[in-house]
Amino acid sequence: MASMKTALFVFLHWVLQCAVCRDVSVPPGTLYRVAGFPLSLPCAVSGFEGPRTQDFEWFLYRDDAGGRQMGVVSTRDKGFPYAPFQPRVKNGEVRVERDSGDKVRLVIQRLRAEDQGKYECYTPSTDSTYQGNYSASVPVKAVIYTCRLEIISIDKLLGVVPGRMYKKRYDDGEITLEKRNKEGGLGEYVMKMRAVQPDDTGSYFCESTQWIRDPDRSWQKIAQRTLDIGNLTVQQLAESLSITSSPRGEVTLQVGAPLILTCEVLGLPAEVNSGLLVQWMRSVSSDGARSGGVEMEVARMSPDGVVSWGDNLSRASGGSMEKVAGGRYTLKLFSGQPLDSGVYRCVVSVYAGRANPDPSTPVTLTQRSEGVTVNLKSKDVLVAAVAQLLRGPLLKRGNTITLICNITVTTTGPAQAQVQWMRWPIPPRVFKREESAASAVTVPDPPVGGGAQPGVGSGPHGGWYNTGARAESNAVTVYMYSRAEDLLLIPLVVGVSSALFVGILIISTVTCCFMKRLAKQRTPK
Incomplete structure (x- = not known):
C-alpha cells in the first residue's frame, strides 16, 4: 500500500511539473509570402519560470546554405545578427515587435528571395530546470513576382x-465582384473566378482603403490595410488529361471494308465546362511507309459540334465523325x-472553362493519342499485255495501221484497264522504261457501274481504285514502204535538175565564145 502511495505521489509531482513546462509555438507552415512585401511571424512562449518578460532570438536556415544556421535578430543581444542581417536590423527593416512579455513578432519589412528558408524562434531559459521545448520553427517560401497584378x-x-490584364475575362463574365451585407453593418466583398487558368497560380491579397472627401471635393486616403488571403495552385490539365484511341496498335482491312476509329478523352474535370476541338490526323511518309512523313488532317469537330473534312473533301459523303458519348468521338470511313x-x-x-470559345481564344492544352496504323490490303491482281500488228499488204503512206493490245x-x-500506247522513231531506237507500252488495272469493290475515274472513290458504297x-x-516494229509515184518522183527531180544544169552550161559557153570573137573584129589594125 505504501508503494502505491509513493508511485501516485511521483506521478502527481511529474504532472504538476509538466503543467508548467516551457512551450514555444509559431504558426504551422509552410508559409508563402510575396517577395517585396512584409513578413510577420508571431512567436509565443508559455509554461515558463522567471520574469514575465521573456527574451526571443530568431535563426534562419536558408534553403541554399545546406542547413547552416544564421542569426537574424535578438531581443537581448545587439550583436546577435549575422553579417547579411546586420545593416537591415540596424535600419529597422528587420526587427522584433513585442505584443506582450511572452509574445513577439519577427517583422521583415520587405521580404527578399534570399530570405526563404526555415525560421526558428528560440527562448533562452529562465527556468530552474530544463523541461519542455525552447524553440519552434516554420518554413517560409518567398514567391517572386515582377509586379503585383490588380484583378478587380x-x-x-x-x-x-x-x-x-483581366478586363477581357471580366467582360466575358468570368470574373465578378459582389458585395454582401453582414450583421452589424459590415460589408463582405466576394470575388469569383469562374474558370481559373494556370497563370492564376499565386498568392492573393485583399487591400482595403478608406477615403474621405474634403470640403474642396477632393478625395484623401486616410487608411489602408492589406489582408493575406492565401495561395492558389492551379493543377495543370496535363497531369490528369489523357487521350486514347482504339483499336490499338495495327489494323489490316480489305479495300472497301468500313474503317471505324474511336477517340476517348479522359481525366477532364466534370465540373469544368470546357470546349474541345477534336481532330483526326493521318501521316504517311514520302516513300510510302506508315510512320513519320507529313501529317494531314482527315476530319475535325469544333467545340460547337461542326464537322469539317481536311485533306480529302470527297470523304464528306463517304464518312462521318460523331460524338457518341461524353468524351467519346468516332471517325467512320464507309x-x-x-x-x-x-x-x-x-x-x-x-x-478550359470556355464551352464556346471564339477564334481568338488561346488553347489551354493540346494532347495527342498514340498512333493507330491502318493497312488497307488490295486484292491480288495479275495483269499481262501482248501487242501485235495484224498481217496485211505492205504499209504505205496513207494506209491504215491496226495494232492490237491483248490484256489479261x-x-x-x-x-477495268487503262491502256497507253507509246511510240519511238527508227532509227535510232531509244527505249525508256517509263515510255514503254504499259497497262494499269483498276478494280471496283463492291462492283458499281462504269464512269468512275480510276483511283478515286465514288460514294459511300465503294468505287474504283488503282491497284498499282x-x-x-x-x-x-512498223515499217513504211514507198508508193509507185513516190519511186518516180526522185528520178524525175534528178533528171530535170541535170537537164537544167547542162543547158545552162552550154548557153554560158556559146555566149562566152561569141563575145570574144566580136571583140576581135572591132579591134583596129
Missing part, C-alpha cells in the same frame, strides 16, 4: 473596375481505299 476593385465612387492507309492519331485541344487480268471481281499492277507488252 471597387473604387471610391463604388464603381467596379477590372484590372488591365469504304476504305488504299490512300486511306497510314498512321492515325486523335488530337484534342482543350479550352486475273483477279476476283470486275476490273502494271504490265509491259512486247515491242511491235
Whole structure:
C-alpha cells in the first residue's frame, strides 16, 4: 500500500511539473509570402519560470546554405545578427515587435528571395530546470513576382473596375465582384473566378482603403490595410488529361471494308465546362511507309459540334465523325481505299472553362493519342499485255495501221484497264522504261457501274481504285514502204535538175565564145 502511495505521489509531482513546462509555438507552415512585401511571424512562449518578460532570438536556415544556421535578430543581444542581417536590423527593416512579455513578432519589412528558408524562434531559459521545448520553427517560401497584378476593385465612387490584364475575362463574365451585407453593418466583398487558368497560380491579397472627401471635393486616403488571403495552385490539365484511341496498335482491312476509329478523352474535370476541338490526323511518309512523313488532317469537330473534312473533301459523303458519348468521338470511313492507309492519331485541344470559345481564344492544352496504323490490303491482281500488228499488204503512206493490245487480268471481281500506247522513231531506237507500252488495272469493290475515274472513290458504297499492277507488252516494229509515184518522183527531180544544169552550161559557153570573137573584129589594125 505504501508503494502505491509513493508511485501516485511521483506521478502527481511529474504532472504538476509538466503543467508548467516551457512551450514555444509559431504558426504551422509552410508559409508563402510575396517577395517585396512584409513578413510577420508571431512567436509565443508559455509554461515558463522567471520574469514575465521573456527574451526571443530568431535563426534562419536558408534553403541554399545546406542547413547552416544564421542569426537574424535578438531581443537581448545587439550583436546577435549575422553579417547579411546586420545593416537591415540596424535600419529597422528587420526587427522584433513585442505584443506582450511572452509574445513577439519577427517583422521583415520587405521580404527578399534570399530570405526563404526555415525560421526558428528560440527562448533562452529562465527556468530552474530544463523541461519542455525552447524553440519552434516554420518554413517560409518567398514567391517572386515582377509586379503585383490588380484583378478587380471597387473604387471610391463604388464603381467596379477590372484590372488591365483581366478586363477581357471580366467582360466575358468570368470574373465578378459582389458585395454582401453582414450583421452589424459590415460589408463582405466576394470575388469569383469562374474558370481559373494556370497563370492564376499565386498568392492573393485583399487591400482595403478608406477615403474621405474634403470640403474642396477632393478625395484623401486616410487608411489602408492589406489582408493575406492565401495561395492558389492551379493543377495543370496535363497531369490528369489523357487521350486514347482504339483499336490499338495495327489494323489490316480489305479495300472497301468500313474503317471505324474511336477517340476517348479522359481525366477532364466534370465540373469544368470546357470546349474541345477534336481532330483526326493521318501521316504517311514520302516513300510510302506508315510512320513519320507529313501529317494531314482527315476530319475535325469544333467545340460547337461542326464537322469539317481536311485533306480529302470527297470523304464528306463517304464518312462521318460523331460524338457518341461524353468524351467519346468516332471517325467512320464507309469504304476504305488504299490512300486511306497510314498512321492515325486523335488530337484534342482543350479550352478550359470556355464551352464556346471564339477564334481568338488561346488553347489551354493540346494532347495527342498514340498512333493507330491502318493497312488497307488490295486484292491480288495479275495483269499481262501482248501487242501485235495484224498481217496485211505492205504499209504505205496513207494506209491504215491496226495494232492490237491483248490484256489479261486475273483477279476476283470486275476490273477495268487503262491502256497507253507509246511510240519511238527508227532509227535510232531509244527505249525508256517509263515510255514503254504499259497497262494499269483498276478494280471496283463492291462492283458499281462504269464512269468512275480510276483511283478515286465514288460514294459511300465503294468505287474504283488503282491497284498499282502494271504490265509491259512486247515491242511491235512498223515499217513504211514507198508508193509507185513516190519511186518516180526522185528520178524525175534528178533528171530535170541535170537537164537544167547542162543547158545552162552550154548557153554560158556559146555566149562566152561569141563575145570574144566580136571583140576581135572591132579591134583596129
